[in-house]
Amino acid sequence: MAKFLLYRILQAIFVVIVVTLIVSFAIRLTGDPAVMLAQGAGSITEADLARIREALGLNQSFLAQYIGFLRGLVVGDFGRSFMGGTPVSDLIGRALPATLALAFASLFVSIVVSIPLGIKAAVSRGRWPDQMIRIFSLIGLSFPNFWLAIMLVLLLSITFNLLPPSGMEGFSSFIMPAATMGIILTATNVRLVRTTMLDTLRSQYIMVARAKGLSNNVVLYKHALRNCSIPLITYFGLQFGGLLGGIVVVERVFNWPGLGTLAFEAVSARDYPVLQGVITVLSLMIISINLLVDIAYGLVDPRVRKE
Amino acid sequence: MTTSPALSVRSLSVNFGSNQVVKNLSFDVFAGKTTAIVGESGSGKSVTSLAIMRLVEYMNAEITSGSILFRHDAGGSQPQDLTQLSDKAMRKIRGKDIAMIFQEPMTSLNPVYTIGDQVTEVLVLHEKLSKEAARVEAVKLLKLVRLPDAEALLKRYPHQLSGGMRQRVMIAMALACRPKVLVADEPTTALDVTIQAQILTIMRDLQQELGMAVIFITHDMGVVAEMADQVVVMRHGEKVEEASVEEIFARPQHPYTQALLAAVPKLGSMQGENLPRMDPLVVLEGNVACTLGESRQQDTARTDAAPVVEVENLVTRFDIRKGFFGGVSHRVHAVENVSFSIFPGETLALVGESGSGKSTIGRTIQQLQESTSGTIRFGGKAVADMSRAEKMRLRQEVQYIFQDPFASLDPRKTVGFSIAEPIRTHSLLQGSKAIRQRVDQLLERVGLSADQAERYPHEFSGGQRQRICIARALASKPKLIIADEALSALDVSIQAQIIHLLMELQQDEGLAYLFISHDMAVVEKMSHRVAVLHLGQVVELGERRAVFDTPQHSYTRKLLSAVPVADPAQRRERVLLQGDILSPIRKVGDEPEHLPLVQVAAGHFAAQEARSAERLSS
Numbered sequence: 054m055a056k057f058l059l060y061r062i063l064q065a066i067f068v069v070i071v072v073t074l075i076v077s078f079a080i081r082l083t084g085d086p087a088v089m090l091a092q093g094a095g096s097i098t099e100a101d102l103a104r105i106r107e108a109l110g111l112n113q114s115f116l117a118q119y120i121g122f123l124r125g126l127v128v129g130d131f132g133r134s135f136m137g138g139t140p141v142s143d144l145i146g147r148a149l150p151a152t153l154a155l156a157f158a159s160l161f162v163s164i165v166v167s168i169p170l171g172i173k174a175a176v177s178r179g180r181w182p183d184q185m186i187r188i189f190s191l192i193g194l195s196f197p198n199f200w201l202a203i204m205l206v207l208l209l210s211i212t213f214n215l216l217p218p219s220g221m222e223g224f225s226s227f228i229m230p231a232a233t234m235g236i237i238l239t240a241t242n243v244r245l246v247r248t249t250m251l252d253t254l255r256s257q258y259i260m261v262a263r264a265k266g267l268s269n270n271v272v273l274y275k276h277a278l279r280n281c282s283i284p285l286i287t288y289f290g291l292q293f294g295g296l297l298g299g300i301v302v303v304e305r306v307f308n309w310p311g312l313g314t315l316a317f318e319a320v321s322a323r324d325y326p327v328l329q330g331v332i333t334v335l336s337l338m339i340i341s342i343n344l345l346v347d348i349a350y351g352l353v354d355p356r357v358r359k360e
Numbered sequence: 361m362t363t364s365p366a367l368s369v370r371s372l373s374v375n376f377g378s379n380q381v382v383k384n385l386s387f388d389v390f391a392g393k394t395t396a397i398v399g400e401s402g403s404g405k406s407v408t409s410l411a412i413m414r415l416v417e418y419m420n421a422e423i424t425s426g427s428i429l430f431r432h433d434a435g436g437s438q439p440q441d442l443t444q445l446s447d448k449a450m451r452k453i454r455g456k457d458i459a460m461i462f463q464e465p466m467t468s469l470n471p472v473y474t475i476g477d478q479v480t481e482v483l484v485l486h487e488k489l490s491k492e493a494a495r496v497e498a499v500k501l502l503k504l505v506r507l508p509d510a511e512a513l514l515k516r517y518p519h520q521l522s523g524g525m526r527q528r529v530m531i532a533m534a535l536a537c538r539p540k541v542l543v544a545d546e547p548t549t550a551l552d553v554t555i556q557a558q559i560l561t562i563m564r565d566l567q568q569e570l571g572m573a574v575i576f577i578t579h580d581m582g583v584v585a586e587m588a589d590q591v592v593v594m595r596h597g598e599k600v601e602e603a604s605v606e607e608i609f610a611r612p613q614h615p616y617t618q619a620l621l622a623a624v625p626k627l628g629s630m631q632g633e634n635l636p637r638m639d640p641l642v643v644l645e646g647n648v649a650c651t652l653g654e655s656r657q658q659d660t661a662r663t664d665a666a667p668v669v670e671v672e673n674l675v676t677r678f679d680i681r682k683g684f685f686g687g688v689s690h691r692v693h694a695v696e697n698v699s700f701s702i703f704p705g706e707t708l709a710l711v712g713e714s715g716s717g718k719s720t721i722g723r724t725i726q727q728l729q730e731s732t733s734g735t736i737r738f739g740g741k742a743v744a745d746m747s748r749a750e751k752m753r754l755r756q757e758v759q760y761i762f763q764d765p766f767a768s769l770d771p772r773k774t775v776g777f778s779i780a781e782p783i784r785t786h787s788l789l790q791g792s793k794a795i796r797q798r799v800d801q802l803l804e805r806v807g808l809s810a811d812q813a814e815r816y817p818h819e820f821s822g823g824q825r826q827r828i829c830i831a832r833a834l835a836s837k838p839k840l841i842i843a844d845e846a847l848s849a850l851d852v853s854i855q856a857q858i859i860h861l862l863m864e865l866q867q868d869e870g871l872a873y874l875f876i877s878h879d880m881a882v883v884e885k886m887s888h889r890v891a892v893l894h895l896g897q898v899v900e901l902g903e904r905r906a907v908f909d910t911p912q913h914s915y916t917r918k919l920l921s922a923v924p925v926a927d928p929a930q931r932r933e934r935v936l937l938q939g940d941i942l943s944p945i946r947k948v949g950d951e952p953e954h955l956p957l958v959q960v961a962a963g964h965f966a967a968q969e970a971r972s973a974e975r976l977s978s
Contacts (some may be wrong), residue, residue: 112802257462258470263480264413265533266455280473339653355517 065340072336075121079330086135086323099125122329132334140329144315149334151221152304152311156296158227159234159351164289167239170238171246171275175254186243193240198299202233202306219308230307234299238292245288249281252326256280282353290346294339363430366391366573367412367458367541368439368822372426373410374404381407381421383597388542388897389590392489392567393572396588396605398581400620400851403824404597405417409545413441413460414450431541459534463546465682471517473503475529476514482536500941501532521713522941523698524555530670531562538570541590545577550714550879552941557922560586573776579851580625580926582881585609586931593617599625605928615649618642622649622924625881628950634905635659635887636707638863641856653860660705660866661888666740667701669725669758670839674698674712676720678895692827693944694720695731697954700838705866707873711882715944721893722842725874726760727751729798756786759833763845765825769817775828776813780805780834802831808860823854830861834869842874844923847882859886880923892916895944897955902964912966 087105091097106112110121123131131141174186209229210218217226253259254277262276297312304313312331319327349359365388374382384406389395399405410416411423430453442450461467469478480494481499488630490496495514502510504530518526528618534542540711546757548556567574576587582971584605591608593616601614605633612618630637636658640651676695679688696715701707702708704842723729725736727743736743738754746754756914759782762768769778779799782788789795800810806827812905817825826846843862847855863886877883881906883890888909892900892915900913911917946952955967 257464257467260410260415260418261460261462261468261530261533262470263415263418264460265450266452266453266485267481268451276470276473280470355474355521356471 057327061340062345065337067334069336071334073122073329074119076121076332078115078294078326080320080323080328081115081304084323085111089323090135109150115228116354118325122326126333131330134325134327136322141326144327145312145334146326148282148310148312148331149180151309152297152300152313153223155227155230155234155309155311156293156300158231159238159298160232160289160293162235163242165236166235167242167246168278170239171243172250172278174243174247176249176269176273178251183247186247188241190240193236196237198233199302201236202303205229205233206306209291221310226307230303230309233303233306234302235295238296241292242289246281246285249284250277253277253280279353283350284348286346286353290342293342297335297338363390364439365389365429365574366431367430369408369412370427370429371413372408372428373424374421375418375424375522376419376421377581379423381597382411385594385597385599385604385619386426387590387592387599389573389575391540391573392571393578393589394567394587395590396584397590397592397594398578398584399594400579400853403594404751405594406545407577408594409460409543409577410542412442412543413458414445414447415454415460430456430541441755454487455482455534455539456537457539457606458541459537459539460543461527461530461534461543461547464550465523465530466850468530468548473517473605474514474519475516475518478527479514479529479533479536486537501536502529504535504817505529505532506558506564507532523551524558524941527551527555527559528562531566535566535570541573541575542567543575543577544648545575546579547648548577548583550581553714553880553922553924553943554918556583556884560924563587563920570926571858573575578876580622580924581852581926582627583925585928588923588928592890593620609928615644615647618649618927619644619853623883625856625859626926627877627881627884627920627923628908630880630884630905631656631909632905634903635658635890636863636866636904638704638860639856639885641860657869657886658863658867660870661707662704662870663706665704667703668738669874670701670737670740671721671725672699672735672737673722674724674736675730675732676717676729677725687950690945690947691719693896693952695724696952697734698891698893698896698898700744700891700898700901702872702874704839704872705870706889707866707875707887708874709887709890710876710893711877711880711883712888713878713941715895715941716893717896717944718893719844720842720896722760722874722876725840725873726842727755727760728760733768752786756782756788756836757839759836759838759841760831761826761833761841761843761846763848765829765849765907766817767823768829769825774814775815775820776803777833778817779813779828779832782832786836788836794973798835799831801833803828803864805834806831807857823850823857826850826854826858827861828863834865838871840872840874842876844876845878847877848879855882862886879909880920886964893920895952896941897952897967898957898965899955899967900965901957902961902966905966906961910961910964912960912964916966921966 086109089100090105091102094162110118122132129146133140134144159232170186174183177183204228206218209216216229259272260279262272300311301317303318304311312335316328316331319331368388370386371383372385373380382563385408387395394602397405399410407416407421410419412428416423428442429444431437431439442453476495480491483489483494483497499510499516502513507513507525519531546616551559560583573675578584587607591603591605592599593614595616600611601617609619609621612621619642638658640653640655640658642651644648674695675697678692678694680690681688681690686946698721700708710721712718720729724731741926743751743754754943769775775800779802780795783795783798789798799813803810803813808824808827821829847858850858859882862873866873875883875887887904888916889902890904891898892907892913900907900911902917907916908920911920957965957967960966
């Protein structure tokens with residue numbers, strides 16, 4: 054176990070370095086933060102810009118800046134935002150819970166909906182419930198998420214004035230963003246659950262369970278579902294990573310105060326420390342999810358447990 | 361007072377869509393008695409078993425007509441027609457009054473729940489026992505099927521158990537509620553013979569104890585002869601014959617039964633004969649059993665010539681690593697110090713149970729597997745000293761036939777292409793016309809027709825596919841063919857035909873065979889010499905007659921005595937091999953003891969017993 058953890062930690066460090074290195078390098082190719090900061094400040098001379106760069110530490114070489122960033126990381130200091138000087142850790146501290154809440158809400162909705170629907174589709178394979186579920190899942194897959202988000206806002210907030218159009222305040226504000234992400238996730242997950250379930254239902258131990266006289270629900274939800282869960286957990290884990298990426302768009306549309314919005318603004322303003330901080334946190338989260346997935350394998354499947 | 365049958369099937373028909381797979385089937389089974397349903401693949405015997413459990417509904421099949429009458433007691437009580445019951449009422453009977461054992465013990469237990477969970481589940485459901493009471497009962501049940509250390513077993517998972525142990529757990533589960541009727545669908549087919557013998561004994565004892573009616577579904581006539589009171593023979597979904605077990609074997613009436621019995625190799629049938637014998641084939645022409653060909657001795661082995669292959673002190677081991685950084689903690693000692701040679705025109709059989717290393721030897725000779733040490737010589741030259749070109753040539757001269765003919769043919773290529781591939785690879789012929797002619801000729805040689813070359817593997821039956829694999833093996837003009845359980849997946853009638861074909865080819869082409877098999881009766885029929893393997897070591901080696909008629913090593917004797925003989929008059933008490941098959945996995949540093957072979961008669965060698973005897977019986 055100690056070896057396993059050590060391996061995972063080394064892996065995490067490597068991933069964070071590679072990802073932040075690429076992002077930090079690429080963002081520096083796209084524009085000068087000093088110019089961004091100086092915008093609207095009237096006449097700016099080249100000397101002023103140089104002073105700003107020096108204040109921000111941008112006069113150093115890229116390598117020196119990057120090593121400085123890593124040094125900060127080791128002691129838990131992400132630096133300060135170029136825009137206003139707020140510590141990056143404060144910004145992330147405020148945005149992270151919002152994003153996590155939204156991501157988990159979406160994933161939760163999708164799992165709770167897709168498992169029974171996927172199972173229903175599998176057991177009624179080829180008949181009408183299966184056909185309906187598959188058609189709806191195809192429709193769900195075909196929506197672009199930004200379009201769906203805008204339509205929801207237009208319909209539910211503007212026309213009917215039922216739900217708040219933006220921001221994060223109370224339960225009702227979760228409904229539209231979570232539904233937007235959830236619908237698309239559910240569409241994929243239903244198909245995945247259906248396919249894995251069909252495979253599992255062909256296993257002999259399912260027939261054995263039926264031969265014991267167990268009811269259909271016990272056979273499906275006790276004997277079959279747990280065997281399905283290995284591929285499902287793997288996929289849900291991967292999906293969570295994708296979800297964090299996809300959340301940027303949805304957060305923009307609903308003006309959700311999360312990491313997506315923070316990252317978007319940081320890119321627009323060439324706010325290097327904020328962007329590097331957000332990316333580091335996202336990478337760490339994806340790594341932790343993978344770790345959780347590995348641990349979950351052992352919980353559901355005795356065959357992967359160490360002797 | 362006559363007793364009524366515990367279960368009567370009357371005019372039962374089952375359909376898969378519009379395809380009728382069981383037609384108008386009727387039979388009875390009585391308390392304490394066994395009715396065997398025998399037939400080959402596609403005969404509808406397994407569907408019948410699932411129909412009795414009303415489980416066909418979950419396979420998109422349906423019972424279209426007929427009835428299944430079940431009596432709760434042997435007196436005159438009114439029978440229940442299972443086909444008319446609601447699903448809910450049927451669930452009360454399933455697993456309680458009628459229970460079932462399935463074929464594949466490796467897959468019939470749910471891998472994610474403990475043995476305890478799975479055995480107690482039935483007791484809690486049907487007997488309404490508390491968890492604690494069910495656990496106590498489960499321990500009793502596991503002891504009943506003679507599983508050692510029952511308490512500890514409850515907490516273990518299926519993957520930690522061997523096939524034989526899992527099948528015993530399955531039986532314990534089926535017997536949990538003392539069912540009146542037990543349906544056993546090929547319960548021992550996937551098991552080694554010694555384990556099969558244990559399971560059959562347990563089943564018979566428990567049947568006596570509980571007075572169960574047993575419906576035993578099998579394709580194995582040997583098992584039928586051992587187990588059945590009454591026999592129903594099925595073919596293409598129909599019953600072709602029913603009689604008592606003595607009648608069926610002594611005086612089979614229907615030509616199909618006659619052909620089936622003629623095809624079954626019987627252990628001991630070659631007693632007193634020196635050479636393998638090619639028997640005439642009994643085939644059905646319409647509805648008449650015809651005999652094709654004649655009996656002939658297979659005097660093809662040229663032991664005076666130089667051997668085709670010599671294996672000397674061969675050792676093959678596999679390392680088992682644990683964890684990502686983990687070192688080697690255990691090793692599989694698959695092959696330990698094995699030596700033998702094969703002469704032109706000779707069939708050497710390698711027999712043994714799972715884990716005996718017989719397949720690894722075949723794979724090592726074919727260079728599909730690296731050996732750890734030892735030498736393999738072809739035509740006097742060691743493989744290790746061969747150049748690349750010589751090794752390539754070796755791949756042409758040694759061919760392999762696998763157990764599963766479907767998996768060993770590329771499903772997206774025509775069979776003609778597959779057969780032509782070795783000819784192209786080794787540039788044996790130039791020009792597509794010449795190759796095409798050769799392929800046609802090969803197809804005809806194995807009993808297929810030339811116009812089938814353009815077809816794909818899925819268009820052929822299992823037996824035909826194995827013929828195609830043989831044609832492909834022949835395509836490169838081999839000197840040695842390694843047949844690794846090549847007959848095990850085939851029905852007996854097809855198996856008899858393939859044996860015939862292999863012997864014919866040996867006669868005509870002077871081929872040498874390394875025949876790897878667990879089936880002692882087939883080995884007896886085909887082989888000139890036999891090597892018996894146990895835990896990677898040869899424990900006995902000699903002429904087939906010597907090994908089978910006068911076995912010297914205790915393991916050979918146990919193996920032979922475990923084989924069910926297809927003759928009910930020969931039911932016998934056996935030397936039961938207790939416990940499980942031993943594992944060839946050992947800790948690093950724990951080297952196995954090498955047992956030297958001692959000559960007991962001319963050309964007949966047996967390993968010393970001493971400590972090994974004690975290991976075998978533990």
